[in-house]
Amino acid sequence: MILLMSFNLVDTFFIGLLGTEPLAAISFTFPVTFTIISLAIGLGIGTSAIVAKANGSGNKEESKADGQGALILSFILVIMLAVVMYNLTDIIFSALGATQDLMPLIHEYMDVWYIGSVFLMLPMIGNSILRANGDTKTPSMLMGGTGLINAILDPILxxxxxxxxxxxxxxxxxxxxxxxxxxxxxxxxxxxVRKKLIASQLVKFSELITIGRKILKIGLPAAGANMLTPIAMAVLTAIVATYGTAAVAGFGVGSRIESIASLVVLALSMTLPPFISQNFGANQWDRVFEAYKKTTKFVMICQLVIYLALCLLAGVIAFAFGKDDPEVMFVIKLFIWTMPLGYGLQGIIILTNSSFNALHKPMFALVLSVIRLFVFFVPFAYLGSHFFGLIGLFVGGVIGNLFTALIAYRWFVRTLETSIESNKVIAEQS
Structure with missing residues (x-):
């Protein structure tokens, strides 16, 4: 996950050396590129679930067919999405608040990125197939290799x-x-060739439709929840754009720092669900509750430590990414001093979402994402910006995370309590 996040961070660092306008242009691209990445994440979740289930039932041929179908489906969907977004580039980025003088820079980056997005999507789906077959080492090595190639080519090109x-x-x-x-x-x-994990013969169209339905049944709610984040970021970017190009550049750097600072949460969001699902299947509700409570407590403590470390390094980070513009440096530091304070609360929300999915309640997770982003986070950030400026926007986001975290924690606990009572009734009847 560190290596996956490094792509954007490395690009941001080297582009920042070109000046404030290129840095602002790349900052505008983040909500758009993350939309396609969110689709890949959702499809990867669906792919992993159906391939692992087929493997668990001992049906290797079904597993291979599912893997091939997932790659074909992903290829079709990302091409369709990329073509639509390519043709709407000016409309999308104008809506985000990008000025006309930044449009040529945005086109330079995004026109190439859209063409290559299929090369990003398919390896992510392929990695999900490997993980579903018990191989977590190869995907890590693959991401490490591609991340190294990107870091070498960036300054050269x-x-x-x-x-x-x-x-x-x-x-x-x-x-x-x-x-x-x-x-x-x-x-x-x-x-x-090496592992023979996908079918050697092309799956039939009718079989592809069946596989696609299985993947999308799980993957679409997950993708939808993930896609809400770039939509919310797009709204915030548009608000920040009213403060000028330097503010957008600084906000873009802060957003990428957030990805790295939240890696512990994101890693736990991938490892907690299998644990919960296993104990859910075994009716070990006490272990589910204990895992959820201890993980959320750990995340709060861990993110507090990360916040303090970021505060100490705020000046160094601001200089590294915005040293040619004092205004950009100020916005970066302002972001670091405020927004990471809410990352622990954000972690509770993310882990609750993952846990709902593990309990086979994906719509609960989707509703929680909607509540977080469009009932609390974005409205509070907007109100903070309206009354107190840029600092108010950042503080408003933290307050929005606080209210959502309280709701998320209580909602999940109530869901567990209801499930425990239902199982007791079933046990007594039987």
């Missing part, structure tokens, strides 16, 4: 080297696409 011309912000997109493309070739080789 952005600033030029020898016969390679300086391509600026477009070079960052090309570096990412090339690294993803190499990753795609490797993952296809591993799945088809």
């Amino acid at each position: 952005i600033f030029g080297f020898g016969p390679v011309p300086a391509l600026g912000i477009q070079g960052a997109a090309i570096a990412s696409v090339v690294s993803w493309g190499i990753g795609l070739l490797i993952i296809i080789y591993i799945l088809t």
Whole structure:
């Protein structure tokens, strides 16, 4: 996960060296690129679930067919989404608040990124297939290799080297696409030749429809919940854009720092659900409750430590990413001093979402995401911005996370209590 997040962070660092306008342009792209990544995450969750279930029942042929179907479905969906968004680039980014002088820079980056998005999507689905078959090492090594390639190509293509011309912000997109493309070739080789985890013959259309329904039944609610985040970020970006280009640049850096600072939460959100699902299936409700309580407590303590560390390093981080513009540096520091204070609360919300999915209640998770982003987080941030400026926006976001975390924790506890009582009644009747 660290390596996956490094793509955006490395791009942001090198693009920041080009100046404030390129940094602002790349900051505007984050909600849009994360929309496609959210679709990949949701499809990966659905893929992993159906492939693992087939493996668990001993049906290897079904598992291989499901894996191939998942890759084909993902290819079709990402192409469709990329084409639509490519043709709506000006409309989307104008709505986000991007000025006309930034549009050429945004096109330089996004036109290439859209073309290469399929090279990002398919390796993520391939990694889900590997994990569903018990292999977590290969995906990590693959992401590490592609991340290293991206980091090497970034400065070469952005600033030029020898016969390679300086391509600026477009070079960052090309570096990412090339690294993803190499990753795609490797993952296809591993799945088809080395491990033989996908069907060798093309699945029939009727079978593809069946597989697609199975994946989307699980993956769409998960993708929908994930896609709400970039939508909310798009709204916040539009609000921040009213404060100027430097504010957008600083906010973009802060958003990428948030991805790294929340890695512990994101990692636990992947490991807690299998534990809960296993004990849910065994009716070990005490273990489910204990795991949830201890994990949320750990996250609060851990994120507090991370917040304090970020505060100490705020000046260093601001200088590294915005040293050519004092205003950008100020916004970065302002972000770090306020927003990470709510990451522990945000962690409770994320873990509650994952736990609802583990209890086979994906709609609960989706509703909680809607409540968090559009009842509390965005409205509180908007009100804070309206009355107190940029600092009010950041503080409003923290307050929104506080209210949602309280609701999420109580909702999950009540759900567990209801499930325990229902099982007691069933046990007494039997």
